[in-house]
Amino acid sequence: MKAKHMPKVTEQDNTINHLDLQAANDDTQLENNLAADVVGLPDVAIQIEKIAERKRQITAKIQIPQPVEQIWQVLTNYEALSDFIPSLAKSCLLEHPNGGIRLEQIGSQRLLNFNFCARVVLDLEEYFPREINFSMVEGDFKGFSGSWCLEPYALGEDVGTILCYTIQVWPKLTMPVAIIERRLSNDLRLNLLAIHQRVEQLANLNS
Numbered sequence: 001m002k003a004k005h006m007p008k009v010t011e012q013d014n015t016i017n018h019l020d021l022q023a024a025n026d027d028t029q030l031e032n033n034l035a036a037d038v039v040g041l042p043d044v045a046i047q048i049e050k051i052a053e054r055k056r057q058i059t060a061k062i063q064i065p066q067p068v069e070q071i072w073q074v075l076t077n078y079e080a081l082s083d084f085i086p087s088l089a090k091s092c093l094l095e096h097p098n099g100g101i102r103l104e105q106i107g108s109q110r111l112l113n114f115n116f117c118a119r120v121v122l123d124l125e126e127y128f129p130r131e132i133n134f135s136m137v138e139g140d141f142k143g144f145s146g147s148w149c150l151e152p153y154a155l156g157e158d159v160g161t162i163l164c165y166t167i168q169v170w171p172k173l174t175m176p177v178a179i180i181e182r183r184l185s186n187d188l189r190l191n192l193l194a195i196h197q198r199v200e201q202l203a204n205l206n207s
Helices: 011-035 068-075 078-083 177-206
Strands: 045-052 055-064 088-094 101-111 114-127 131-139 143-155 158-170
Touching (some): 068 143, 068 177, 078 101, 158 177
Antiparallel strands (some): 045 055, 088 101, 131 143, 143 158
């Protein structure tokens, strides 16, 4: 009787499975922390597009029941972003040689029992009150760019802002693109929920 061929489980498979399980546990804990202060977490729509073999575009959208100006104020307080955005360890303005906006950000998370940090230096362009574009001039990716888009909405008596965050990321060869794609997708979702919470907190303080 011919023995059935069993698929070989490699060390890499175990590593990725362990990473996914650990990432899911971390995300659940962050969601629980956010839920403690936000009644009824809103939905975040995530879309992933494969631009090239190792290049991805990830888009996240959320509705925030506050005017565009309040979301803009939170987004452009650049050095305060690391105070409330999960996995963002540092956000610091740098001197720009041409007088523009240059921002250094360091993301840090616990992966496979060690700290994984990614550093980017971004040049930003603001188009008040609808759009903020950014592109990497230095950092740990081959390419990293994107935008924040703010679109006001009105549904009957309900008014607010649709906040859209889009990034194009091109990891270096040493970074597994599938893992980076999954982690960034989860991070974008949690980051938008954190921004929603921050905007609501500031609105309640000013009311």
